[in-house]
Amino acid sequence: MKVRLGKESGIFIVLLALFVALSFISPVFLTADNLIDLVRTNVVLGILAIGMTIVILIGGIDVSVGAMTAAVTVLLGYFTVAFGFQPLVALLVSIAGGTLLGLINGLLVTKIRVHAIVVTLGTLSIYSGFTMYVTGGSWINNLPAEFIEFGRIRLLGFVPIQILFLLAVALATWFMLRHLHIGRAIYALGGSPVAAERSGIDTARVQQFVYAYMGFLAGVAAFVHTSIYRQVDPNAFTGFELQVIAAVVLGGASIMGGRGSVWGSLLGVALLALIGNGLTLARISSFWHKVIIGLFIVIAVSFDIWQRKRQERRMAKIDVMG
Amino acid sequence: MKLWQYLRLSAYETTLLAVFAGLFLLFSLTAPNFLSAANFRSMMVQLPELGLISLGMMAVVLTAGIDLSITFTAALSGIALAWCLSHGWPIPAAMLAGLVTALLCGAFNGVFIAGMRISPIVMTLGTMILYEGIALQFTKGGSISGFPEAYSVIGSGSVAGIPVPMLIFTGAILLTAILLNRTAWGRSVYMIGSNPTAAEFSGIRVRSVLMGVYLFSALMAALAAVIMTSRYNSAKVDYGSSYLLKSVATIVLGGVSIQGGAGTVKGVVLGAAIFQILSSALNLYGLSPHLVDVLTGTVLIFVLAVNLLNQKWKRAPRTRVPPPPEATEAKVPASR
Numbered sequence: 001m002k003v004r005l006g007k008e009s010g011i012f013i014v015l016l017a018l019f020v021a022l023s024f025i026s027p028v029f030l031t032a033d034n035l036i037d038l039v040r041t042n043v044v045l046g047i048l049a050i051g052m053t054i055v056i057l058i059g060g061i062d063v064s065v066g067a068m069t070a071a072v073t074v075l076l077g078y079f080t081v082a083f084g085f086q087p088l089v090a091l092l093v094s095i096a097g098g099t100l101l102g103l104i105n106g107l108l109v110t111k112i113r114v115h116a117i118v119v120t121l122g123t124l125s126i127y128s129g130f131t132m133y134v135t136g137g138s139w140i141n142n143l144p145a146e147f148i149e150f151g152r153i154r155l156l157g158f159v160p161i162q163i164l165f166l167l168a169v170a171l172a173t174w175f176m177l178r179h180l181h182i183g184r185a186i187y188a189l190g191g192s193p194v195a196a197e198r199s200g201i202d203t204a205r206v207q208q209f210v211y212a213y214m215g216f217l218a219g220v221a222a223f224v225h226t227s228i229y230r231q232v233d234p235n236a237f238t239g240f241e242l243q244v245i246a247a248v249v250l251g252g253a254s255i256m257g258g259r260g261s262v263w264g265s266l267l268g269v270a271l272l273a274l275i276g277n278g279l280t281l282a283r284i285s286s287f288w289h290k291v292i293i294g295l296f297i298v299i300a301v302s303f304d305i306w307q308r309k310r311q312e313r314r315m316a317k318i319d320v321m322g
Numbered sequence: 323m324k325l326w327q328y329l330r331l332s333a334y335e336t337t338l339l340a341v342f343a344g345l346f347l348l349f350s351l352t353a354p355n356f357l358s359a360a361n362f363r364s365m366m367v368q369l370p371e372l373g374l375i376s377l378g379m380m381a382v383v384l385t386a387g388i389d390l391s392i393t394f395t396a397a398l399s400g401i402a403l404a405w406c407l408s409h410g411w412p413i414p415a416a417m418l419a420g421l422v423t424a425l426l427c428g429a430f431n432g433v434f435i436a437g438m439r440i441s442p443i444v445m446t447l448g449t450m451i452l453y454e455g456i457a458l459q460f461t462k463g464g465s466i467s468g469f470p471e472a473y474s475v476i477g478s479g480s481v482a483g484i485p486v487p488m489l490i491f492t493g494a495i496l497l498t499a500i501l502l503n504r505t506a507w508g509r510s511v512y513m514i515g516s517n518p519t520a521a522e523f524s525g526i527r528v529r530s531v532l533m534g535v536y537l538f539s540a541l542m543a544a545l546a547a548v549i550m551t552s553r554y555n556s557a558k559v560d561y562g563s564s565y566l567l568k569s570v571a572t573i574v575l576g577g578v579s580i581q582g583g584a585g586t587v588k589g590v591v592l593g594a595a596i597f598q599i600l601s602s603a604l605n606l607y608g609l610s611p612h613l614v615d616v617l618t619g620t621v622l623i624f625v626l627a628v629n630l631l632n633q634k635w636k637r638a639p640r641t642r643v644p645p646p647p648e649a650t651e652a653k654v655p656a657s658r
Binding site: 061108111112113114117118119121123124125126129133242246254255285287288289291292293295296301302305306 | 388434438439443444445447448450451452453454455456458459462570571580581610613614616617618620622626627630
């Protein structure tokens with residue numbers, strides 16, 4: 001019996017090779033400190049990539065994620081400075097803010113019925129312009145001490161609390177996609193919008209949910225980000241949407257919808273993280289990072305297409321012989 | 323030649339023209355110094371950069387693609403040009419180097435998108451990061467300057483009172499209009515956008531047409547790069563990166579369907595002009611540039627919403643963005 005290599009296992013092999021190579025190149029790489037730090041700094045990217053995965057699954061895209069997250073960090077910053085920090089309240093405020101922005105995206109995408117990239121480009125401009133106008137581009141540095149303490153919590157003495165958020169989001173989203181009605185509807189909509197509609201799925205509501213969920217995760221990501229960096233920089237997420245989309249695409253999701261998974265996207269995030277970390281450890285100028293990430297995307301996507309074409313050809317052959 | 327036919331506006335374009343005229347009148351009356359020569363000059367110098375990028379983006383979007391790498395193609399082309407200039411190359415040779423750089427970027431996109439049928443969003447997302455990375459690696463994040471005196475004429479000189487950038491832009495408009503409306507290539511571009519399968523079966527060489535589209539957008543990026551480097555008298559990675567969002571907004575405002583197949587050069591030029599007077603006037607009012615961003619996004623979404631209402635009103639079953647029948651004159655002749 002042949003083992004079928006999916007896109008995800010392909011990435012996994014690349015990831016493993018990179019991991020082994022890095023352990024040999026740098027003695028620092030395989031230390032617990034480096035690895036934990038690596039995960040911690042990529043938690044935000046991971047959370048947003050999970051949200052983007054389901055947006056891309058339904059054949060949409062949300063280029064306003066960076067702007068949404070930045071807007072929520074600012075909201076959270078002002079809120080905690082004014083009212084003090086209580087973990088649950090602060091998290092709820094972030095989530096409410098993010099979900100609201102996501103709902104606006106969803107409303108516009110479903111009502112205007114133009115490709116989501118155009119609509120979210122518009123809201124990207126609005127959200128980030130508004131954030132910059134309100135803050136004037138200046139940082140919020142005087143976060144309450146409790147918030148800073150909260151960000152330093154390490155469970156069992158070594159696991160940063162932020163990692164817990166990523167795990168929770170990943171498990172919840174995986175469960176939703178796999179076992180809940182809405183998850184099946186999301187895959188159905190991505191596979192074929194017409195078939196989904198005819199099988200009785202309210203496609204507009206699914207879309208609305210997906211964009212709201214993206215906003216919800218942007219809220220969570222904003223909370224986690226602020227707890228890591230202990231200050232708010234309204235510019236921190238400029239252009240971040242590209243990294244998020246890059247991670248999802250590297251993780252094997254199809255931009256046309258219907259294909260993609262939470263674990264694949266997390267592998268994509270891990271790949272981006274390892275490339276960045278590896279280049280730093282190998283003392284390669286950070287200016288090369290983007291060149292290599294760009295090349296990786298091009299190679300990964302063309303490899304995927306090439307493989308699919310080969311498969312199609314094989315299937316066609318069977319057809320003829322059968 | 324029935325030149326007047328090309329100048330006739332569709333209903334949607336007439337609306338755009340009316341919006342432009344209305345805004346112009348409003349700003350003339352209320353914005354301080356809007357009618358001054360200095361403001362007109364600065365508008366005519368700024369408009370071509372956005373306009374050129376939008377024309378390049380338009381050609382790609384007409385084929386139902388998108389070129390996210392267009393602004394970094396421009397940046398890379400400008401950096402190549404600047405490097406050559408600052409190393410004592412003669413101006414035409416340096417410009418040629420910039421053009422070749424841009425065309426290489428476009429060809430790289432084209433090979434993968436046309437040849438392998440990779441989704442344009444993903445491919446140009448990858449090359450956008452790639453080109454930015456190459457530009458960063460080359461300049462180490464700094465800027466390249468030290469051009470000969472004569473080079474600044476392009477950005478700041480004028481012929482018969484018309485700034486040189488505007489002349490370049492006018493040339494590019496004519497070139498785009500002729501290529502799209504008067505050549506077989508242009509007709510194929512519209513056909514591929516409206517129905518790629520039908521285009522393929524009707525014998526259009528989809529690959530070479532698509533390749534041409536990405537080369538064309540690179541050409542426009544190279545022209546924009548020439549104007550930008552001359553105007554700033556230097557080249558840097560992030561010059562022009564703000565035009566990506568604006569160019570998509572411009573062409574959508576100009577009536578180009580993001581699903582491909584429909585859109586006119588006239589509309590795009592009007593769209594660019596509207597965005598230009600809007601941002602100039604808001605600047606004159608002393609409004610924060612961040613609020614201008616907010617307004618740009620709002621205008622974009624507002625136009626989309628109005629388009630939709632307009633369609634619903636006419637009870638047209640989900641047609642493409644510019645629904646009036648006149649718009650089809652730019653499309654493939656329907657009756658054949």
